Amino acid sequence: MNNSVLRLTLLVLAAFAAIGVQETAAQASLSGDVLSGMSEINEKDVRATISFLASDEMAGRDTPSPELTIASAYVAARFRGAGLIGGVDGSFYQTHRVATVAMPNSDIEFKIDGVSAEHFGVLAALDEDFSFIGSVTEVEIGDDSSAVTFDGAVLVDGGEVSSPREQFFFRRQLRSLKQQGATCILIKVNADSPMVAAAIKATRPRLVNPRQRASLPTLLVSDFDTSKLVSITIPKRRNGDAEVRNVIGVLPGSDEILEKEAVVFSAHLDHVGSQAGLEDPVFNGADDDATGVTGVIKLADAFAALKTPPKRTMIFMTFWGEEKGLLGSRHYVNNPTWPLDKIVANINIEMIGRPEAGAAEKCWMTGWDQSDLGALMAEASDTAGVRIFEHPKFSQMLYRASDNYSFVEKGVVAHSFSAGSLHDDYHQPGDEWEKLELRHMTRVIQGLFVGSLPIANGEVTPKSSRN
Numbered sequence: 443m444n445n446s447v448l449r450l451t452l453l454v455l456a457a458f459a460a461i462g463v464q465e466t467a468a469q470a471s472l473s474g475d476v477l478s479g480m481s482e483i484n485e486k487d488v489r490a491t492i493s494f495l496a497s498d499e500m501a502g503r504d505t506p507s508p509e510l511t512i513a514s515a516y517v518a519a520r521f522r523g524a525g526l527i528g529g530v531d532g533s534f535y536q537t538h539r540v541a542t543v544a545m546p547n548s549d550i551e552f553k554i555d556g557v558s559a560e561h562f563g564v565l566a567a568l569d570e571d572f573s574f575i576g577s578v579t580e581v582e583i584g585d586d587s588s589a590v591t592f593d594g595a596v597l598v599d600g601g602e603v604s605s606p607r608e609q610f611f612f613r614r615q616l617r618s619l620k621q622q623g624a625t626c627i628l629i630k631v632n633a634d635s636p637m638v639a640a641a642i643k644a645t646r647p648r649l650v651n652p653r654q655r656a657s658l659p660t661l662l663v664s665d666f667d668t669s670k671l672v673s674i675t676i677p678k679r680r681n682g683d684a685e686v687r688n689v690i691g692v693l694p695g696s697d698e699i700l701e702k703e704a705v706v707f708s709a710h711l712d713h714v715g716s717q718a719g720l721e722d723p724v725f726n727g728a729d730d731d732a733t734g735v736t737g738v739i740k741l742a743d744a745f746a747a748l749k750t751p752p753k754r755t756m757i758f759m760t761f762w763g764e765e766k767g768l769l770g771s772r773h774y775v776n777n778p779t780w781p782l783d784k785i786v787a788n789i790n791i792e793m794i795g796r797p798e799a800g801a802a803e804k805c806w807m808t809g810w811d812q813s814d815l816g817a818l819m820a821e822a823s824d825t826a827g828v829r830i831f832e833h834p835k836f837s838q839m840l841y842r843a844s845d846n847y848s849f850v851e852k853g854v855v856a857h858s859f860s861a862g863s864l865h866d867d868y869h870q871p872g873d874e875w876e877k878l879e880l881r882h883m884t885r886v887i888q889g890l891f892v893g894s895l896p897i898a899n900g901e902v903t904p905k906s907s908r909n
Contacts, residue, residue, distance in 0.1 A: 504715025521691030529690030563641030639719025709734030710764030828889025
């Protein structure tokens with residue numbers, strides 16, 4: 443055995459040891475360079491990345507929030523450390539300003555017979571200052587009272603409302619009061635009510651929802667005697683804007699022709715934030731979708747570690763606002779930094795940390811029959827010992843449910859890759875990184891790396907079946 447063969451053999455063995463994978467006949471066909479890149483995707487780094495992104499300190503990465511901004515800076519730092527270049531004129535950030543709204547947190551008045559009375563904050567305000575002086579009508583929500591009309595402020599009992607789900611349906615029930623003539627709603631609660639925590643959260647800027655119906659001014663108060671004269675002042679809501687940013691890193695292709703074409707790896711960085719008043723207030727979003735972001739970061743590490751970069755350009759992205767309606771990815775495709783007709787595939791990664799029973803080290807693709815991307819990647823990923831397949835239930839159901847569909851609407855071959863299920867912790871505080879199966883997650887990222895290499899090197903080009 444000559445020295446060069448010996449060195450390659452030792453490299454292969456070391457790479458498999460680092461990856462923690464039993465070598466198979468198929469895996470033995472992988473080159474030393476590929477194995478070196480594959481070894482960048484290891485459980486130790488996956489744990490370090492995911493445990494930061496899904497930590498309580500990230501407060502659920504709501505859009506917009508300071509924590510989401512911090513998380514985007516972290517992703518940019520990791521892209522920079524991998525040796526990528528910024529995808530927006532040298533910057534890693536594609537910035538955008540979004541309209542926000544926050545409830546007033548000062549100058550609120552609630553008086554009974556001219557004497558200040560206790561209140562716990564505002565759940566809803568208008569675009570103009572509101573004031574009221576007069577009597578209050580007590581209303582029992584749930585009664586068949588749609589024919590009853592009011593003229594002024596009404597009082598409802600919110601003492602039994604606790605969970606976020608109950609709050610949602612309770613506030614929906616209040617909508618009919620406007621049609622019945624109410625001009626203001628007072629909700630009777632105790633100081634420890636979760637609705638008080640919701641009012642505190644409402645003072646922080648959140649995205650404006652243009653589809654949200656105009657609401658009535660709504661104030662949380664203690665119980666009081668409705669026979670007395672009441673005066674209420676609720677300042678207008680605070681309208682503003684906030685900066686959000688997609689993070690984009692680029693690894694230029696090594697072929698002077700194919701470098702003009704790109705493969706995009708993406709995941710959404712945002713989640714749904716936190717809810718004060720709960721025993722566990724943080725919706726960490728570990729599986730959804732800190733796992734996908736971790737996958738994008740580690741894929742960047744792996745591709746950048748190759749001695750010869752792929753022939754096609756590799757673009758790595760994380761999006762804001764997926765949970766608010768695919769907003770970040772839609773902003774990107776409407777303001778692309780790379781010609782959309784030169785993106786040969788978008789490989790979007792969603793929830794890869796908690797496999798279904800019997801599906802460890804396997805990965806399914808949404809919209810399987812919409813292109814041949816899944817079949818192409820499955821053939822290559824088999825050499826890494828990771829199976830990519832069509833899920834009998836979720837592949838079709840979730841094709842339009844994630845950021846890939848923003849690209850699909852623009853004619854790009856784009857699919858989401860998942861390696862889990864809609865488990866009981868989906869969009870709940872229990873979606874913690876400690877519940878993830880990190881070996882499974884690590885192996886799936888390795889499979890996506892090897893599975894995408896033939897596309898990255900221009901050996902194959904995915905074709906859409908939509909046309």
